Structures are given as structure tokens and as C-alpha cells.
Amino acid sequence: MARRARDVYTEWRGGTCRVKWWTGEYHDDGRKRFESKGGFTDEDEAYDYGLDKMAEIRQGTSVSNRDGATLxxxxxxxxxxxxxxxxxxxxxxxxxxxxxxxxxxxxxxxxxxxxxxxxxxxxxxxxxxxxxxxxxxxxxxxxxxxxxDAVPRLLKTSPVERTRRRGKFKKKAKERKKDVTPESVEQLARNARIVFGQAGYAFVWTMALTGMRPAELYGLTREYCYPNWPSSDPRPDADEEDRYEEDLERYGQGGERMPAIRVERQVQYKDSELRFFPPKYESSRTLVVPPFLADLLEQLLASHDHRWVFPAIQGNSLGAINFDYTYWRLIADGAKERKGRSPRWDRAAIPEVPSFKGKRLYLLRHGHKAWLDEDGHSKFAVESRMGHEVPGVEGIYSSVTVPMERAIMKSMQERWEALQKRLGRAEG
Missing domain, CATH: 1.10.150 (DNA polymerase; domain 1)
Incomplete structure (x- = not known):
């Protein structure tokens, strides 16, 4: 073995040359740990290779033979x-x-x-x-x-080819959406009532007037819904005691306090079990509701004793069923009258809702955002209500005030009342 430089060695074995270099690590007994590469026919080439490996080790870009062999x-x-x-x-x-x-x-x-x-x-x-x-x-x-994430321990550089835009800009295709009208929401709500009762009617209007995500609605339980909340809040976080007291002052029953729903969780399946998880993006929030929806929710909770605010037909969470397939497609696309062997299986005909036929349930949430924008509400109040993070200085310094919430309640109530007048004229 010939020493050519500190911690880099070359040696000939048979007809080829091998180079060894120190990895910068030690064995348990204190000896330096070396790695090697053979197969060279030129000793200078082997030596240069060893120097290059030492340089990579100093620069932190080296991948050891042991790590490089990781499957x-x-x-x-x-x-x-x-x-x-x-x-x-x-x-x-x-x-x-x-x-x-x-x-x-x-x-x-x-x-x-x-x-x-x-x-x-x-x-x-x-x-x-x-x-x-x-x-x-x-x-x-x-x-x-x-x-x-394999760089630099297992790979020197990532082989991922990044897409770079070159040439003429091409706009991405967006989903084509029709305006969500109160009439279309009312028809969806009536259809939902045919499918799974009064819970269906309230479910549709609650999504349209709060913008809650489907999984948040599926997981909404009594203690987080008007008229029980905020007095029924489980108060699981000791660090939030100040907020709990403020919620009682702002949203509790009586006087000028505002009816509201508290979004604290959603339901999702994990390990074949329906479980609670924090809302998407940790977007816990309070959503004021207009008076007519507050009354609707109060009547709904009084009509059943299930844990879930919007129970499925069997009383379980809507998250435990394939809601899109089992309920939503009937609600949006319509269905013929059904006559079963037993009267309990009978179902009236369900008219289609053209603006939602073949469309996603999530568009009701989009519609709520559009209504808020049409009514000219504060951007911060709108984004907060939707469960979005507001970036920059606006997100740091702004807050949702009582007047902002009252304005949202008022505009949503006015939409409902205007709809009732139009429906009364049309049906009269």
C-alpha cells in the first residue's frame, strides 16, 4: 500500500488499483472508518478519485458506499x-x-x-x-x-426534473361553475328532505350559509351547534379559557348575543374507524348564522336525540356513508319515484337541479364565498369564515369584529327573506 496523501491510500491488487479514503467517521473501537473503490488501471486516476471523495466529505455532499447501497x-x-x-x-x-x-x-x-x-x-x-x-x-x-429528501445523505443531487414554463403562457382550465342562486339551494334542500328527512333540508342550508366543508358538517355534534353552544362547549384546552369566556359573552343566548356554530373538528376514516380530526389547515372558527337558520337548527335538534346534528337515515354520521353516491347524486341529479315492498321504502320523485346536475357538493361552499363577496363583506372576515389563512400584514393586524359578523348575519337573512317573497309569489 502506498500513502500518497493524508487519509488517502492507493494499492495494487492483481492487475487493478484500489483507492481508500477516510470517511470522517470512527469505528466503535476508535479506529478510522475507510471506504474504497477498486477497478482502476491508472494509479493517478485512483488517487484523484480519493481526493475528490475527501473534498465531497468536507463540503457535505458525499454519499458513503454504505448509504448509497440503501434500497x-x-x-x-x-x-x-x-x-x-x-x-x-x-x-x-x-x-x-x-x-x-x-x-x-x-x-x-x-x-x-x-x-x-x-x-x-x-x-x-x-x-x-x-x-x-x-x-x-x-x-x-x-x-x-x-x-x-434523500439529498445529501443518499443522493448527491435530486434527479427530479422540474417543470419550467417556456414560451407562450397557457392558462390552466378551470371548472365551469354556474352562479349559485337561493332558488337552486332551496330546491336542493327540498330534495335532501326527501332523501334523509329534515336533517337533509337543514344540512343544505347550513352549508350554503356557513361555507363549512363537508367533513366538518358530517362531524358537527350537538355541543358545538346553536342553541347549545357556547354554554355546552367541552372546553378541552385549558390554555383557551379566555376564549371560552369571550365566546359566552359574544355568542351566548339572550340579549344582543349572536347565534353561532363552532367548527372544532371534522370526521375522517383512519384504520377502518371514523374518527375526529382538526379541521383542514387547523382552521377552527366560529360561524354566526342568520335568525332563520338558527331557528331551523334549534327545531332540528329538538326533533331527534342523535349525537350528530345532521344524522344519516340510520342515525349515524354522514361521514360513515358514501354521501356523494348514496345521497348527493340523488339530491342534485334527481330520481324517479320509488315504490318498495314496504311503505317505509317509498320515496317521492326527486326533481333534478340543473345548475348542480353532475356537480360536486363542494360547490355549495363556493357559492357561499360568492354570496359574501357580492354583499361586499370585509376580505378578512370572508377568508376567516371560509377557514383560510390571510397572508401578510392584513392577516397579522386584522380581526373579525362584532359589526362584521352582524353584517354577515343580516345579508344572509335578507337573501332568505327575499327568496321567501319570490317563492310566495310564484307558488301563490
């Missing part, structure tokens, strides 16, 4: 174990990995260091061949994060 499947285990995301995000990432990324690379026994640009393109081609465009894009997004 993609093992790295995916480490990556998943280090995730810290909201439940639905984690579920989506895990699905992409377990259903597409892991099977592909495990079958090929691929090491992380072997995933270069060509391997990345081959996987992208595979995904595009077996998945729809949107699903393929999501899988590649997760794969990109997995590879990015």
Missing part, C-alpha cells in the same frame, strides 16, 4: 416514518408509495443511488401509462419529495 424500499420506510402531516395528506402520500412507488422499485431491487435521471423518467413513463393524468401527477409529486 429504495428501505428508504421509503424511513421517509414514511418521518412524515408529520394532516391525516388526509398522510393517507394520500402513503397510498402513492404503497400502491405505486414501492412495488415498482422493490420489484427491481433498486438502490437509492441508482435512481438517476433516466430511472426517474422510466418511472414517470410507467406511471403515466397506468394512471390518469391527475393521479399520475400526484404520484410523481410524492416521488419527487422522497428523492429530494
Amino acid at each position: 429504495m424500499s428501505d428508504w421509503l420506510d424511513d421517509w414514511l416514518a418521518g412524515m408529520d402531516h394532516a391525516h388526509l395528506t398522510e393517507r394520500a402520500y402513503r397510498s402513492a408509495i404503497e400502491n405505486h412507488i414501492r412495488p415498482y422499485f422493490k420489484k427491481r431491487n433498486t438502490a437509492v443511488k441508482d435512481v438517476d435521471v433516466l430511472a426517474y423518467r422510466a418511472f414517470r413513463k410507467h406511471v403515466n401509462n397506468v394512471l390518469a393524468e391527475g393521479s399520475a401527477k400526484n404520484v410523481m409529486m410524492v416521488f419527487g419529495m422522497v428523492l429530494d
